[in-house]
Amino acid sequence: MVMKKRVFQQIASKRLKTIILEQDSRLKSYIPKTVWYRDDQLLSMLDKYGTVFVKPxxxxxxxxxIRVKKGKRGLVECKSLKHHKIVPMDQVHSLIDTYLKPGHRYLIQQGIPLxxxxxxxxxxxLMLQRIDKDWELTGMAAKLAAPGKIVTNFCKGGKPYTAxxxxxxxxxxxxxxxxxELKKMAYCVANALSERFKGLRELGIDAGMDDFGNIWIFEVNTRPTYGMFRKLKNLQMYNKIRKNHKLII
Known part of the structure; x- marks a missing residue:
């Protein structure tokens, strides 16, 4: 008997995933304002939100x-994983252009004070997996940004912490x-994306909270890593994710 191989689909474009989630009435309020990167959009978003993130x-x-933050006296702070500069507003476009890779498209996302x-x-x-039909939330953990970093990613020094x-x-x-609410949101995200893309099997949702407890969805990864769960004291989630991952791939 020949086993039927499961389809394992990925969605590379952050913008495409965002558009799908924005179209779901249950999720729209969780999505920070996100647009394609253009010079005029950068100025408009900076003026409105004060801080934005430019991301591939x-x-x-x-x-x-790149985190772009409006400062005092017409100055703008631009900080990436490798660079940190403060320039006048009229120089911000030329500076950011030196950070962007030619031929790549970029987004501007509303900055949320985490x-x-x-x-x-x-x-x-939030880690979701499905072996057959139904999604299962198999992991949930916080990531504390490394001191001085603009991202919380585990691979960039983020510290796993019990959610x-x-x-x-x-x-x-x-x-x-x-x-x-976080768990309900996660299942809504999984169902919204898998309605459009039937071959999705794993999702890693990066969601933040502001000081008022409002939840924001920053990104959804369709082939997420899960090593951070191994650093938690309780390995139950890690073992479950690892077991499912082996069955999925």
């Missing part, structure tokens, strides 16, 4: 992301309800 449409690991733990911003990775403990520090009296 394709790629992961925090590579190529909640912090001990002065370190954090977001939450519930992180949420409790932001939403002391409503942590249980916020955890339920």
């Amino acid at each position: 449409d394709k790629g992961g690991g925090g590579v190529g992301i 909640a912090e733990i001990n002065g370190r911003p954090f977001d939450i990775r 519930k403990d992180a949420v409790i520090q932001v939403c002391t009296s409503s942590a249980s309800q916020k955890m339920i």
Whole structure:
């Protein structure tokens, strides 16, 4: 008997995934304003939000992301994983152009002031997998940004942290309800994307919280890594994800 091989689909474009999620009424409020990178859009977004992130449409690991922050006296701070410069507003376009790779498309995303733990911003990775028909939330952990970093990625020094403990520090009296909301949001994301792309089998949702406890979806990875779960004290989630991953691939 020949086993039928499962289709394992990936979606490279962040913009395409964002558009699909924005079209779902259940998820629209979770999505930060996101547009294609253009000079005029950068100025408009900076004026409206104060801080924005320029990120490549394709790629992961925090590579190529630039935080652009409006400062005082007409100055703008541009910070990436490798560079940190402050320039006058009329020089910001030419500076960012030196960071962008030719032939690659970029996005501008509304900057969200992330909640912090001990002065370190954090977001939450929600891992979903499906072996056959139904999605299962198999992992959920916070990632604390390494000191001085603009991203929380584990591969860039982010520190794994128990999700519930992180949420409790932001939403002391409503942590249980916020955890339920995060999980419900994750399943909505999985269902919305898999309605369009039937071959999706694994998703890594990066969701953040601001100081008011509002949830924001920053990115959805369709072939996420899961090594960070191995660094948690309780390995139950890691073992479950690893077991499912072997069955999926």
